[in-house]
Amino acid sequence: MQNTVTVILAGGRGSRLEPLTRDRAKPAVPFGGLYRIIDFALSNCLNSGMRKLLVLTQYKAQSLDRHISVAWRNYFCRELNEFIDVVPPQQRIADSWYQGTADAVYQNIYAIERERPEHVVVLAGDHIYKMNYKAMVDFHREQDADITVGALRASEEEAKQFGVMQINDQQQIIGFQEKPDQPQCIPGEPGVCLASMGIYVFKARFLFEQLCRDATLEDSRHDFGADLIPSAIDTHRVFAFPFRDENRDATGDVKREAYWRDVGTLDAYFEANMDLIHVDPQLNMYDQAWPIRGFQPNVPPPKFVFGSEIEGGGGGEPQRRGEALDSIVCQGVICSGGSVRRSIIGPEVRVNSFASVEDSILFEGVNIGRHAKIRRAIIDKGVHIPQGMQIGYDLELDRQRGFVISPGGVVVIARGERVDHDPVESASQPTPVG
Template sequence: MRDTLTVILAGGRGSRLEPLTRDRAKPAVPFGGLYRIIDFVLSNCLNSDMRRLLLLTQYKAQSLDRHINVAWRNYFCRELGEFIDVVPPQQRIDDNWYQGTADAVYQNIYAIEREQPEDVVVLAGDHIYKMNYKTMVDFHRKTGSDITVGALRVGRDAAREFGVMQVDLDNQITGFQEKPDDPMPTPDDPDICLASMGIYVFNARFLYEALCADATREDSDHDFGKNIIPGAIADGFKVSAFPFLDENRKRDAYWRDVGTIDAYYEATMDLIDVDPLLNLYDQKWPVRAHQPMLPPPKFVFGSESRGTTRRGQALDSIVCQGAILSGGSVARSIIGPNVRVNSYAHVEDSILFDEVVVGRRSRLKRVIVDKGVQIPPETEIGYDRKADLARGFTVTDSGLVVIARGELIQSQSDQSETLSAEPGL
């Protein structure tokens, strides 16, 4: 794959994931305790022997840039022509931020041309899946396509959030609609549509010409799904669909866009199932991440005092390095590195990011707690929606509570004292 360059789009705001994206880009959001979302597409690249990567960033990129430096630099040898370069907006072409996916690539066209690739693979950095991109590139070259689009079969209702394709018997795309209100189903199943995964392979020369032509159009959104691909089809270029081949090796294909808090929570919590949909233990297609130099997780105390159980334990959960369950219990939860769950505390159906501390006798249920948050002793979160909203927490329609990074949580006993001191109470 030395004649292929991979461009990863990692600059989205991720506004629907706030407050988790308040201080970080969406690809840098932790997932599954140890990983970041970006680790999945980067692992796919490494497992596909694609070792020339440009990572295009834009918003709140410091956390992502730090993660790439710590977790990924050592996998690439510059002396062998391998690299992963983080490329922030440079405004070399104009003074604007990236206006769309195509514009992000266009504004970095000089960096792409300098590598002289035969083909350019364009990927989104905020999806979770396993895929061998080399197989797709081979298909692209064998068919002589100008563009090849990764294709996923989805339900018709879900297809409204995707680009929807129509193909002929040779998998050549004959129609493409971006996020249509009435998606056109496949001929063999009226309830299924063929959706774009946001994975593209371009003939490099075609890509340069298409991007330059699109940049001059004032009526364009400068987006691959809205403009480049439909335009190429209309102009008679060969645009093919590549059916998604899942390296996850399960009955159903696994691909997730964790674009909302609830979707993120559901995808994460699936990992604690006995047989999760996403297999993180597959040595044939490993998902790599930063492995911090931390001691193993520790579970301490196993006693009863005055009828109360004091036991450090975790059931049906994932517990990362450095975590200490010091007399507190965890059930159906993801516990990140360096987390502390103190005596008589109980955490269930929750996700705790790095360095969270849960105070004694606190209770959390269906809560996502961002990095470094301190939960005071004897605090309940996730049991009373009105109380959680009154304390300024984000609460989704499903009742999921999110506590942002840097949140200073007042203990409930302190709150009671404050309220009793106010006039008229």
Template sequence: MSNVLTMIMAGGEGSRLKPLTSVRTKPAVPFGGNYRIIDFVLSNFVNSGFLKIFVLTQFKSHSLMQHLREGWRLSSGILKQYIDPVPAQMRIGKKWYEGTADAIFQNMNLIDDEDPDQVCVFGGDHIYRMDIRQMLKFHRKRRAVLTVAAIPVPVKDALKFGIIEVDDEWRMTGFEEKPQSAPKTIPGNPDFVLASMGNYIFERGPLVKELKRDARNNKSSHDFGKDILPRMFPEGKVFVYNFIQNDIPGAEEKEKGYWKDVGTLDTFWEANMDLVGVDPHFNLYNNKWPVWTYIPPLPPVKFVHFSELRTGHAINSMIGAGSIISGSLVENSVLGYSVRVHSFAHVEHSVIMNNVEIGRGAKIKKAIIDKHVRIAPGASVGFDLQADSKKFKITENGIVVIPKGAKVD
């Protein structure tokens, strides 16, 4: 897309996702068997034809940068197409990014060098499909200085999000972060409110002006949602794009508006479970809007052994390349690549990341297991939460989370 610059915010610490984020930044967390969380927003931009992309990193960025290097090498000096990681560089002082707005401000040189008409500022840690061209068309048609992507959510969920108020023309008239009192509902839809998705399209000039003004304010938290939006919308020309109206080639009607904030371990598990049904909430098998990623050169999945009590099979599950299901049963689960499930083992309603070995006769239920974990023969996870809690984290919904490299006896 000509003269549009994209900046992906991928520096978040993701503290609510620990222990998964103890060793990596949130956008680098593996998801859906083959992917990393950041693959979804990058695929949206690439599929939409936006090919000038900076990925701003900060905390524990090595895993993310390695993934971008292996799977997202787009650089072309001739065509000026690139997906470039940009670590925090302390260009304006010896300090880390102090907020999302400060992250863009500290990299203002990238905007100056590209001289774009519009700047897309999107988060790197949500699961969804979106044709960005449709939001840009909405933005340009209204001659907006800023367009915010938003999704309708039930009134009862308003406490979880930044809530936007709009008039009949979808011009922003109010914004409150996680409102404590009853927020204004969507015009004509009294049961829903508009939640900000944290995705923005700015006109270059107004963005630069606001970032400079924000940087001079010592009382600011330097955050787009808390500081930039509340200051800009009263001046007019700030509009809201309704994500529900976004159409994706090849997507079914029931997928409209699917957007998952995987900011907690429970929502991360739920989003993975959304993939595995016969008629999934979010269908990864849409070849008209692929989710791109890097996968090592591995052989296909193999299922071995076939007898009355020892048959390798999987039901309502996704299994990554190079995995071997050996005389065992996998149900309603997502397995990454190079996972070995030995005979008589049983895995159900679980998320298993790459290079995990599950021993003979082991039982796994409602678990998230990070990479390079070894489950001993006969061990069980998820059946005695009191015992599991002595070694591992248990979520509010009873999901057992096993950190990278752990050994389970």
């Protein structure tokens, strides 16, 4: 992989994930307690032996830039020509924001050319999955392909949100439609389509030529799926590479169902997180053969206190017990007499006495006051929930308080949100980006 440069597109707004993306880019949104969404693509790169990475950012990139600096730079050695560079918009070619995925790469073409690569891998930094990119690059070389596209089986309804491909017996792409209203299904498999994962391998010289050509077209959207790939399939060697999941069970066997998630909506994000707390989740985060890396904060281990103690010693007083059941609990958490069930608790969260947290996701530094009750909620970094507050039990009241309610009924409280008992309009206070 020495002659391969990997470009990770990490500049999306993530508007469907607001308010979680109010102060951060979508790839920087926390996932699974300790991780950020981009950690999955970066872990795949590291596990695949890819050591030359350019992360292209755009909107609200400070949090993402800081995360990569503290969590990832130590894995790469400049003296060995390894790097992970965060590249903000340079405006060296144009004075505008990126117009599409192809334009984002085109505007950074000098940074790629400088490494004189033989192949360029382009992938998105906002999906949850495990994949060996080296196998895809090897396939690309074996086919002498100009472009290879990562391919995923998807339902007909899901495929409307992706590029849809048709292939021949040699896996060469003979048709490609970007986000079609009526996707073409795989022959003999009604209701199933072959969808693009947004992962591409290019011959470097071919990529540079196509990007320069596309940049001159006024009617182009400057997008790989909408423009470059459809224009190349009739004249060049364009192949599909079927997704090979590296997700394994406790015995080391590849899981039966391939795992790939676009956590682009609040409900999809919530469900993907909640899957992690199952006894046998679809995504195995404990597989040491394909580890997912992220930032490990230097804080104490989690602590659970007040076991079955009767406060005040009086008869009839409620018991308080610090406990967490069917949950993921990160470093620095203190369950100080509070109860957590079926939830993901981020670093340095405190759940105080007699509080209850169920089916929820708490980001770093959240404080749950005494006797508070939280159900089906996502609470962003550093939010304080007052004593006795109830969230997720009366959605209309939560809506009056100014909280976001997802279509699936998940209450989302943004970072910096003022949380009051009375149904008043919440106000955000200026906070550091994170």
